[in-house]
């Protein structure tokens with residue numbers, strides 16, 4: 585398959601570096617940090633790394649729950665989803681992911697709002 589996005593992110597190590605920046609930012613965010621209060625940061629960063637690696641065409645398999653099961657009953661609002669995207673943009677910029685490759689990943693993640701958002 586096309587693994588150009590995976591390679592542009594620096595492979596699995598490059599993706600992990602972004603996720604290791606992202607998860608602490610999520611936890612400390614004033615808007616949505618409370619969702620992640622009891623979350624094991626290492627576990628979530630690992631799961632997100634596998635998921636984004638697979639999405640980007642890399643040789644990884646995400647073996648966690650589907651997005652609907654993982655987020656049901658959390659009451660995630662559209663505004664929460666947008667806050668998470670903003671935080672991800674900050675992490676991608678901090679780790680030097682080129683803007684075009686930031687947007688390619690965001691385009692793959694955006695449709696997931698249907699499964700993640702459960703509350704207006």
Ligand code: HEM
Pocket residue numbers: 616619620622623624628631632635648649654655658660664665666668693694696697700
């Ligand atoms: C495209 C957007 C998103 C993606 C790709 C995503 C992905 C994931 C993944 C892969 C997991 C781990 C599932 C597991 O292994 O158990 C997870 C868990 C979680 N997500 Fe999301 N998520 C997204 C959006 C959101 C949003 C907007 C919120 C809330 C603001 C949120 C809150 C959580 C929480 C609280 C957990 C549980 C972590 C734990 O186990 O403690 N997610 N998400």
